Amino acid sequence: MSQMDLFIQKLLAAAKAAGVDPAEVCYVESSSFSVEAMEGKIEQYEVSSARRLGLRGAVEGRMGYASTEAFDDGAIAMLVSGVKDSAALAEAEEQEEIYGMDDAYPELTPVESDIDGVSPEDKIAMCLRMEEAAKAFDARISKSQGAFVGTSRGLMRLVNSKGLDLTAETPQGGILSAGVFLVAKDGDSTTTGGHFEATRRVGDFDPVAVGQAAAEEAVSQLHARPVESGVYKAVLRWDVMQAMLATFSGVFSAENAQKKLSLLAGREGETIAAPCVTLIDDPLLPGGMATAAFDADGAACRTKAVILDGVLETLLHNRKTAKKQGVETTGNASRTGVGGPVRVAPTNLFLQPGTRSAADLIRDMDDGLLITDISGLHAGANPISGDFSLIARGFLVVNGEIGRPVEQITVAGNFYQLLKEIREVGSDLIFQGRSIGSPSVAVEAISVSGADSVQP
Amino acid sequence: MLDQNVAAEVLSCATRTGGDFAEIFLEDRRSQSLSMRASRIEAVSTSRMHGAGIRVFDGTRAIYVHTNDTSREGLMDCAAQAAAAIRGREPGKPVGFSRWTAAREEEIRLLPTDTPAARKAEKLRAADAAARSVSDEIVQVTCGFADSVQDVLICNTEGVFVTDRRVYSRFRVSAVASDGHENQSGTVSPGAGVGFELFDTVDPEDCGRMAATRARTMLHADNCPAGVYPVVIDGGFGGVIFHEACGHSLEATSVAYGLSEFSGKLGQQIAAECVTAVDDGTIPGEWGSTHIDDEGMPTTRLVLIRNGILENYMIDKLGGRRMNMAPTGSGRRESYQWAPTSRMRNTYIAAGHDDEAAMIATMGTGLYAKSMGGGSVNPATGEFNFAVEEGYWVENGVIVRPVRGASLIGKGGEILRKIDRVGGNMSMAQGMCGSSSGSIPVNVGQPMIRVSSITVGGK
Numbered sequence: 001m002s003q004m005d006l007f008i009q010k011l012l013a014a015a016k017a018a019g020v021d022p023a024e025v026c027y028v029e030s031s032s033f034s035v036e037a038m039e040g041k042i043e044q045y046e047v048s049s050a051r052r053l054g055l056r057g058a059v060e061g062r063m064g065y066a067s068t069e070a071f072d073d074g075a076i077a078m079l080v081s082g083v084k085d086s087a088a089l090a091e092a093e094e095q096e097e098i099y100g101m102d103d104a105y106p107e108l109t110p111v112e113s114d115i116d117g118v119s120p121e122d123k124i125a126m127c128l129r130m131e132e133a134a135k136a137f138d139a140r141i142s143k144s145q146g147a148f149v150g151t152s153r154g155l156m157r158l159v160n161s162k163g164l165d166l167t168a169e170t171p172q173g174g175i176l177s178a179g180v181f182l183v184a185k186d187g188d189s190t191t192t193g194g195h196f197e198a199t200r201r202v203g204d205f206d207p208v209a210v211g212q213a214a215a216e217e218a219v220s221q222l223h224a225r226p227v228e229s230g231v232y233k234a235v236l237r238w239d240v241m242q243a244m245l246a247t248f249s250g251v252f253s254a255e256n257a258q259k260k261l262s263l264l265a266g267r268e269g270e271t272i273a274a275p276c277v278t279l280i281d282d283p284l285l286p287g288g289m290a291t292a293a294f295d296a297d298g299a300a301c302r303t304k305a306v307i308l309d310g311v312l313e314t315l316l317h318n319r320k321t322a323k324k325q326g327v328e329t330t331g332n333a334s335r336t337g338v339g340g341p342v343r344v345a346p347t348n349l350f351l352q353p354g355t356r357s358a359a360d361l362i363r364d365m366d367d368g369l370l371i372t373d374i375s376g377l378h379a380g381a382n383p384i385s386g387d388f389s390l391i392a393r394g395f396l397v398v399n400g401e402i403g404r405p406v407e408q409i410t411v412a413g414n415f416y417q418l419l420k421e422i423r424e425v426g427s428d429l430i431f432q433g434r435s436i437g438s439p440s441v442a443v444e445a446i447s448v449s450g451a452d453s454v455q456p
Numbered sequence: 457m458l459d460q461n462v463a464a465e466v467l468s469c470a471t472r473t474g475g476d477f478a479e480i481f482l483e484d485r486r487s488q489s490l491s492m493r494a495s496r497i498e499a500v501s502t503s504r505m506h507g508a509g510i511r512v513f514d515g516t517r518a519i520y521v522h523t524n525d526t527s528r529e530g531l532m533d534c535a536a537q538a539a540a541a542i543r544g545r546e547p548g549k550p551v552g553f554s555r556w557t558a559a560r561e562e563e564i565r566l567l568p569t570d571t572p573a574a575r576k577a578e579k580l581r582a583a584d585a586a587a588r589s590v591s592d593e594i595v596q597v598t599c600g601f602a603d604s605v606q607d608v609l610i611c612n613t614e615g616v617f618v619t620d621r622r623v624y625s626r627f628r629v630s631a632v633a634s635d636g637h638e639n640q641s642g643t644v645s646p647g648a649g650v651g652f653e654l655f656d657t658v659d660p661e662d663c664g665r666m667a668a669t670r671a672r673t674m675l676h677a678d679n680c681p682a683g684v685y686p687v688v689i690d691g692g693f694g695g696v697i698f699h700e701a702c703g704h705s706l707e708a709t710s711v712a713y714g715l716s717e718f719s720g721k722l723g724q725q726i727a728a729e730c731v732t733a734v735d736d737g738t739i740p741g742e743w744g745s746t747h748i749d750d751e752g753m754p755t756t757r758l759v760l761i762r763n764g765i766l767e768n769y770m771i772d773k774l775g776g777r778r779m780n781m782a783p784t785g786s787g788r789r790e791s792y793q794w795a796p797t798s799r800m801r802n803t804y805i806a807a808g809h810d811d812e813a814a815m816i817a818t819m820g821t822g823l824y825a826k827s828m829g830g831g832s833v834n835p836a837t838g839e840f841n842f843a844v845e846e847g848y849w850v851e852n853g854v855i856v857r858p859v860r861g862a863s864l865i866g867k868g869g870e871i872l873r874k875i876d877r878v879g880g881n882m883s884m885a886q887g888m889c890g891s892s893s894g895s896i897p898v899n900v901g902q903p904m905i906r907v908s909s910i911t912v913g914g915k
Contacts (some may be wrong), residue, residue: 043542045519070506082502091496192836260596341499377843389863389913391841410913449682449913
């Protein structure tokens with residue numbers, strides 16, 4: 001029995017003896033190693049290992065929480081008293097519950113991973129090659145803002161006094177992520193651009209291709225200027241739509257709906273999006289970043305459509321929200337940290353790809369904008385109202401051809417409205433090391449304000 | 457927290473392969489957070505964070521290794537891993553600690569760890585009730601309170617051996633107003649580098665009413681017109697404009713590599729003459745204040761821009777090596793899990809002399825941004841954007857109606873030159889600033905200012 005097993009066993013016994021029953025431990029550990037280079041020199045090495053353990057438990061049916069990163073003698077007493085103090089104040093109408101093992105758990109598709117075989121020297125070489133390839137690609141690449149290669153692995157274990165004991169790799173097989181960020185200069189124009197990729201098979205990672213893609217992204221925006229304010233047809237590149245989905249994914253949470261923080265409350269069965277929109281939450285996706293057999297309630301995970309052909313099929317539930325609404329959990333219980341309440345989160349969430357390429361979508365648009373970058377999502381997007389107003393970059397599209405680069409514009413709209421205005425979903429579904437993925441999408445209308453508009 | 461002999465042994469191990477500087481940052485943090493929704497305490501959680509980070513320099517290369525295992529063996533293991541990244545040079549000299557000091561600590565009267573959670577809960581209840589009393593349109597109120605006591609020990613091969621205690625408390629009320637079709641929210645979130653005495657100066661009921669009133673005002677607001685307009689930005693969180701548009705570009709992280717638009721511009725006019733800006737870690741008890749930075753250096757007050765002229769950058773130890781300049785006590789990090797880098801503290805545009813009412817009366821048609829949301833910036837290009845949480849449309853110098861959905865975008869260098877009025881009453885507000893060394897508490901601040909023209913994004 002490992003030291004941690006012993007600690008968990010002692011902790012659960014101490015909790016029970018103190019009247020905390022049932023009780024559950026959530027333990028995570030992670031390790032990572034990354035290297036960063038800038039301008040051909042290795043600048044940073046970072047090695048980390050972390051262990052964190054949370055205890056949640058009920059005192060007279062009310063749930064309390066505590067967590068620690070120290071595993072010394074005082075830790076057990078601190079966790080148990082923390083849970084008791086916290087439970088004494090809890091007064092939510094529906095209290096969380098702790099469950100034993102579910103009837104059955106899905107088998108995950110195994111992933112092959114060889115990231116542990118990558119030595120620090122390999123990582124350094126990859127960094128340097130990404131930078132070299134970027135600089136060789138175009139003379140206007142003036143500087144590297146840094147190239148990085150990192151690997152990480154993690155583990156999560158749930159153990160409780162009702163017999164639950166589950167362990168998962170987070171993510172499955174670990175992950176190697178690598179990328180480079182660049183500055184391009186030409187005359188008085190300065191732009192930045194980058195590219196990164198994530199993989200578990202080192203052979204699939206091509207540092208030269210990543211460097212070139214980053215360079216292309218940076219130089220393509222040189223001499224960009226705004227467009228006139230107005231309403232434009234637009235294609236949102238996959239990564240732009242991915243960022244939108246990530247920002248607004250909370251609207252699909254039953255927890256938010258029940259708390260009146262999502263406008264989708266009670267709208268299951270209604271059309272909330274264009275008919276071409278199908279949104280899937282797939283915890284069983286082979287190789288996904290959030291792929292898992294069980295959720296933070298210990299419930300079995302399953303694949304479901306959140307939106308099917310434009311119709312809201314289901315919100316995402318944990319056991320608590322499901323019980324309140326009289327439905328089955330969707331297996332979307334999630335914990336933001338080990339020492340907090342069980343909430344709701346998507347697993348691998350993505351728009352189901354269509355059949356035609358992003359290039360087809362752009363060609364069919366005739367005139368409009370291709371949006372390739374948005375920023376300011378943490379401030380310029382309101383996940384409650386769905387409103388967004390974001391600084392954006394991209395290209396003018398004229399007669400179906402990608403034209404001059406565009407910068408210093410804001411695109412504004414509303415996420416709920418955007419779902420209805422999607423004209424077509426492209427075939428280019430990409431996750432790139434994230435749990436939320438998207439293809440490019442064509443939208444009917446997006447409101448743009450640019451710097452050269454005329455003041456009335 | 458750590459025996460000096462062990463510390464010396466660990467630092468020697470870290471430099472045994474030729475590293476020319478090594479540092480241990482040891483942290484033990486006790487935090488508590490409470491959240492309330494639907495007028496009920498939803499969760500209380502107590503946590504203890506504990507770990508250490510070891511950093512070694514080899515010239516301008518930095519190696520950072522961190523762990524939760526702060527036993528002698530755990531630290532020696534980290535030091536050995538860090539040393540392994542450097543090869544084939546002379547070992548460093550033995551370490552002797554010459555500066556054995558505890559950082560200055562203000563008296564904390566009501567230490568969070570000594571304050572029962574039940575007392576904290578009372579404050580949430582008061583705010584919740586006050587927010588709900590504002591209007592029937594307030595459909596949801598969420599409140600939170602979070603505090604922490606962070607004990608740190610920082611020692612390095614230059615002989616520094618210091619301990620410090622940082623105490624933080626922050627209160628948050630967020631109200632959602634709805635007419636059944638649309639939701640708008642308003643948030644108020646005061647905080648300070650103090651204990652439970654935060655509530656000597658913060659009235660939870662006021663916070664609740666302010667958040668609810670803001671949400672309700674925005675529910676009845678029209679969409680903001682888009683275009684290029686003069687904009688008046690109010691004091692307090694309005695200072696986020698300087699933080700994003702300029703502050704980040706004055707951090708060594710950007711400047712050292714020539715990645716900032718302000719690289720190499722010390723002594724030059726980079727802002728309008730009416731602009732003086734300061735980054736001050738010395739104000740007692742403020743949210744962004746520090747006693748010592750996270751590299752063990754005493755904090756400072758830095759004039760960044762005086763009458764439009766660039767005077768100082770914010771420099772950490774590694775940035776200082778890269779720039780060949782002295783550090784400014786600006787090295788900060790979220791926790792032991794992050795290597796420190798140059799960061800802001802309490803950063804503000806200093807008070808000027810212009811009259812606030814006249815500023816609006818003479819602006820013509822444009823936007824009065826009463827309350828700002830957050831924002832972000834690309835330091836290489838200076839491009840920034842930020843959201844206006846509460847805005848009003850001004851026509852011919854008169855405020856005519858509330859507007860929503862506005863954002864302000866532009867380039868830092870340009871906006872600094874376009875500030876044409878600076879009011880006389882400076883105030884600050886709290887934020888969490890995210891950057892390459894994690895998320896840290898900072899204050900932003902300014903008096904009311906006017907920008908002669910800026911791109912307003914709206915609908």
